[in-house]
Amino acid sequence: MGSSDDLAFGKKxxxxxxxxxxxxxxxxxxxxxxxxxxxxxxxxxxxxxxxILNRQTAAHQIWLAHGASAWHFAENxxxxxxxxxxxxxxxxxxxxxxxxxxxRSVELGPISGGS
Numbered sequence: 100m101g102s103s104d105d106l107a108f109g110k111k112x113x114x115x116x117x118x119x120x121x122x123x124x125x126x127x128x129x130x131x132x133x134x135x136x137x138x139x140x141x142x143x144x145x146x147x148x149x150x151i152l153n154r155q156t157a158a159h160q161i162w163l164a165h166g167a168s169a170w171h172f173a174e175n176x177x178x179x180x181x182x183x184x185x186x187x188x189x190x191x192x193x194x195x196x197x198x199x200x201x202x203r204s205v206e207l208g209p210i211s212g213g214s
Contacts, residue, residue, distance in 0.1 A: 104159070105159075111174060112156075112161050113138065116135055116140045116152055116161075119133075119140060120135045126201075129145060130145055131143065131144050131145070131197075131201070132144075138154035138156075139153040140152040150163070150197070151164045158171070160183070161180055165196050170184075170186060171183045190207040
């Protein structure tokens with residue numbers, strides 16, 4: 100994979116994370132505080148725990164970490180970020196993490212990779 104592939108990946112991953120950031124900024128700031136910087140989306144909750152999404156350019160993946168759990172997502176041909184171990188779409192997994200943490204349903208809906 101060359102640098103042009105890395106650049107294209109970076110743009111898609113950043114577009115995805117910027118879209119998620121935009122959705123989360125509409126949530127109650129007392130419940131969560133999202134911050135995006137240098138390819139890392141950090142979501143801090145009221146109890147000070149964090150959920151981290153970060154761009155892994157070398158692997159062309161977006162990684163999600165929350166507590167003791169971690170997921171790796173790669174973009175499929177349809178432009179969706181899918182877990183590399185078959186555990187579903189990034190938007191669904193992140194929505195589930197947020198729903199459990201906030202105690203209410205959070206759906207991120209379909210979000211393209213920026214392609």
